[in-house]
Amino acid sequence: MTVLQALDRLYGRLADAEKVPPFGYASEKISFCIILAPDGRPVAVRDLRDQTGKRPRPAAVEVPQQASRRTSGVQANFLWDKTSYALGLTADKPGKKRDPASEHRAFVELHETLLRGAEDAGLLALLGFLRTWRPERFEAPPFSGRGNPEDILDANVVFELDGAPGEFVHDRPAARDIWARYRAEAAGAEGMCLVTGEVGPIAELHPAIKGVPGGQMAGTALVSFNLDAFNSFGKKQGANAPVSEQAAFRYTTALNHLLASDWRHGNRIMVGGDTTVVFWAEAPDAARAAAAESLFATLLDPPTDEQEAAPVRETLKSLARGRPLSEISPGVDDATRFFILGLAPNAARLSVRFWLESDLGVLARNAARHHEDLVLEPSPFRAPPSARRLLVETAAQGKRENIPPLLEGALMRAILTGGRYPQTLFSAVIMRLRADRDVNGRRAAILKACLNRNTNREASMSLDRNEANPGYRLGRLFAVMESIQQAALGKTINATIRDRFYGAASATPASVFPVLLRTAGHHLSSIRKGEKGGLARWFEREMGEIVDGLPNAFPRNLRIEDQGRFAIGYYHQRFEKRADAPAEAKDSPNPETVEA
Numbered sequence: 001m002t003v004l005q006a007l008d009r010l011y012g013r014l015a016d017a018e019k020v021p022p023f024g025y026a027s028e029k030i031s032f033c034i035i036l037a038p039d040g041r042p043v044a045v046r047d048l049r050d051q052t053g054k055r056p057r058p059a060a061v062e063v064p065q066q067a068s069r070r071t072s073g074v075q076a077n078f079l080w081d082k083t084s085y086a087l088g089l090t091a092d093k094p095g096k097k098r099d100p101a102s103e104h105r106a107f108v109e110l111h112e113t114l115l116r117g118a119e120d121a122g123l124l125a126l127l128g129f130l131r132t133w134r135p136e137r138f139e140a141p142p143f144s145g146r147g148n149p150e151d152i153l154d155a156n157v158v159f160e161l162d163g164a165p166g167e168f169v170h171d172r173p174a175a176r177d178i179w180a181r182y183r184a185e186a187a188g189a190e191g192m193c194l195v196t197g198e199v200g201p202i203a204e205l206h207p208a209i210k211g212v213p214g215g216q217m218a219g220t221a222l223v224s225f226n227l228d229a230f231n232s233f234g235k236k237q238g239a240n241a242p243v244s245e246q247a248a249f250r251y252t253t254a255l256n257h258l259l260a261s262d263w264r265h266g267n268r269i270m271v272g273g274d275t276t277v278v279f280w281a282e283a284p285d286a287a288r289a290a291a292a293e294s295l296f297a298t299l300l301d302p303p304t305d306e307q308e309a310a311p312v313r314e315t316l317k318s319l320a321r322g323r324p325l326s327e328i329s330p331g332v333d334d335a336t337r338f339f340i341l342g343l344a345p346n347a348a349r350l351s352v353r354f355w356l357e358s359d360l361g362v363l364a365r366n367a368a369r370h371h372e373d374l375v376l377e378p379s380p381f382r383a384p385p386s387a388r389r390l391l392v393e394t395a396a397q398g399k400r401e402n403i404p405p406l407l408e409g410a411l412m413r414a415i416l417t418g419g420r421y422p423q424t425l426f427s428a429v430i431m432r433l434r435a436d437r438d439v440n441g442r443r444a445a446i447l448k449a450c451l452n453r454n455t456n457r458e459a460s461m462s463l464d465r466n467e468a469n470p471g472y473r474l475g476r477l478f479a480v481m482e483s484i485q486q487a488a489l490g491k492t493i494n495a496t497i498r499d500r501f502y503g504a505a506s507a508t509p510a511s512v513f514p515v516l517l518r519t520a521g522h523h524l525s526s527i528r529k530g531e532k533g534g535l536a537r538w539f540e541r542e543m544g545e546i547v548d549g550l551p552n553a554f555p556r557n558l559r560i561e562d563q564g565r566f567a568i569g570y571y572h573q574r575f576e577k578r579a580d581a582p583a584e585a586k587d588s589p590n591p592e593t594v595e596a
Helices: 003-016 100-114 121-132 135-139 173-185 245-259 286-300 306-320 360-374 387-392 405-417 423-436 441-454 470-489 497-507 509-529 533-548 560-574
Strands: 025-030 032-036 042-047 059-064 080-082 156-161 190-192 199-201 268-271 275-282 337-346 349-359
Touching: 003 245, 003 275, 003 337, 003 349, 025 156, 025 245, 032 121, 059 080, 100 121, 121 156, 121 173, 199 245, 245 275, 268 387, 268 405, 275 286, 275 405, 286 306, 286 360, 306 360, 337 360, 337 405, 349 360, 349 405, 360 405, 360 441, 387 405, 387 441, 405 423, 423 441, 423 497, 423 560, 441 560, 470 497, 470 509, 470 533, 470 560, 497 509, 497 560, 509 533
Parallel strands: 032 156
Antiparallel strands: 025 059, 032 042, 080 156, 190 199, 268 275, 275 337, 337 349
């Protein structure tokens, strides 16, 4: 099933549950309602905003849909709009490109045209208002009589007839009839729809998709042809990929519904810097679909609180052991069909980073396998980590805007399909290690997961003293020499050997390890003179055990996979808690754990 077909089917289920508007209407953010007397005089202004939060939030009101995206051009909406259109007023300072006078003129002309011959009292009141309104009247009641009249400027407004509370003018039956006739007359040429296979008017421009972070405020497009180079056979815009107006409305409305949901409890999550993931389930009833979506959201983006994450961890362990979802989470079926869409903004359009359709049981077990691959001892995570937390480890300065854009989609695809992790993930972590020398557990866990899934040799979860891989052993040796240096010089030294030599030691060991060994010998001599002979002998035994498993000569170069094993070996050795170690060695640091 294609993306558009799946969204079209989703719209049908949402419409049955009355969660989305009917064809020709859209849910828009409306702040105020202007109440009109039958002769068109404004008699009151009602604030529709939700005042319970820190800032007032506009209400979601079902209004006639915009004919097309409004960017730099002037195009009025039917029976609702911003104050620059409805009142000819804006909060912008004079001199800006916007001309509220011309916008208001377009609003008046549209309604004079569409409402010609109307007999409905509400529509006549609106016409009367438009014919007599002057922007100077904004200084008089009812606008000046309310708390802060400036709040209304640039907000969306609707209208209501005085004496008909709760029924906006655009909801009146006469208004709906006019809107339906107008849309039918404005319909484009007919053709076969690629989504439904039915013949109907083809959409020249598809409705805007809003709510993707980084996208344009006016909305973005999933299907568009804005340059002649994209056209073929002389067709223009939407005719190059014919989608009926009904199907275009249905898929965009369903997608906007998903994107408008709450981050934590809704049907979307954010991955990395710019990828938004929306998902939905097809189940026999709404309750089972909601349970499946909630479970999936929890597995993919676990709570950061350690206590709240404990049940998620148990669920992942149960999935990894092969238990069916119906036993782990009653009300959820393994065979529930699941759809996942990854989107990223690209100027006025949306890029599809990935599209997956699968059974929920398969997706859940793939997620559990992903978390199993990340397990490392000691654990650097307080809770199962989200993909977003892992991707930060690949970004310079830990900033999400520095995450390689294509990596987000590739990682999510690997997690959800159980396929190979992207090689760019492994390379990016190695590059960050060499750049900032921060060998933390999150990075070691990512490297271990990539090695386990992408190579034939499995990396150990905890310290493996029998591992003969030169990269792993050299990482361990490097950690011991760093501990020796700190035992000899104190832990407050300005730069450890890791700060100065990590990059060279992990990539070209032969160039630095002979020097580091001689330096370690000097440091061991200092430790012995400081009456810590037991500690010095313990360090020597550790070094001897590691060096005995190395080849006679240090490798000139390490392959990138072995550089990953170098980091894992360093982490294992650095945070190993040995029972037979002297007290000074037992005082080794604890790994930094982070919220997922």
